[in-house]
Amino acid sequence: MVMSDGSIKQIVDQDVESPISIQEWDLSLESWGPDESVNDVNPTISKKTTVLFNHVATGTTWDQLPATTEQLKQLEVNSMADVSGIGTYSATFTLSEDWNINNGAYFNFAKNENDEVVEVTINGNVIHNIDTFATSVDLSHYLVAGENTISVKVDSTITNRFNATHQSADRTTHGLMSTVVTPYQDTMLITHAEQPEDPSSTPSQGEQGSSSQGSDYTGNTDSVKTGDVVPIAGIATVLAAAVSTVIVTRKKK
Known part of the structure; x- marks a missing residue:
């Protein structure tokens, strides 16, 4: 790490865990469709029907879900391509x-x-x-060592069900295409600022003219000054105080 005065500071990072790809999910799919019992009075009300799919591979779109004949009947659709609604994905992953x-x-x-x-x-x-x-969410405050449980709620448009009801062939695709948990580690660095000059140690203007030293007080040129700009990728926060600079670096694989 190169400081603004040209000095080089060495940072020793700890190992960061490798990214975790979640390959499989359980999916609770809440399908929204017309409700004939009330739509004559209020067409904005939808009938909601939930079906479950286990061990769904990441990247599977809703129209590819292996629905049974009974599930299609329950959803009141001819195929999963006609489904619109809310999908709740659930999975687990393990941290060290x-x-x-x-x-x-x-x-x-x-x-x-x-x-x-x-x-x-x-x-x-x-x-x-x-x-x-x-396309990312920070999970940090809620993670634990060992097994963690995550669920993700995905909203679709109503396009597929609307078009199916109105005999349109247009369809849209829905679902999670990739899911990765990427660990990182924060490292706090504290660099001490240059100490303020002690007025009692500085010659007065008159004394400077007769001083045998013949030079001004310059302080310690080796200290790191508050406000140093650190060109290192991943800096999250820089907090400047009267006597120090706190730098938090974030490292991930």
């Missing part, structure tokens, strides 16, 4: 036994362009206010 508060992890995902990830729950803790344009 030495996992601690200095470690964190992102949940990185890819989805179809017609979907929105609206909620992520980790070990029973719901992460609200998900940025629907983002």
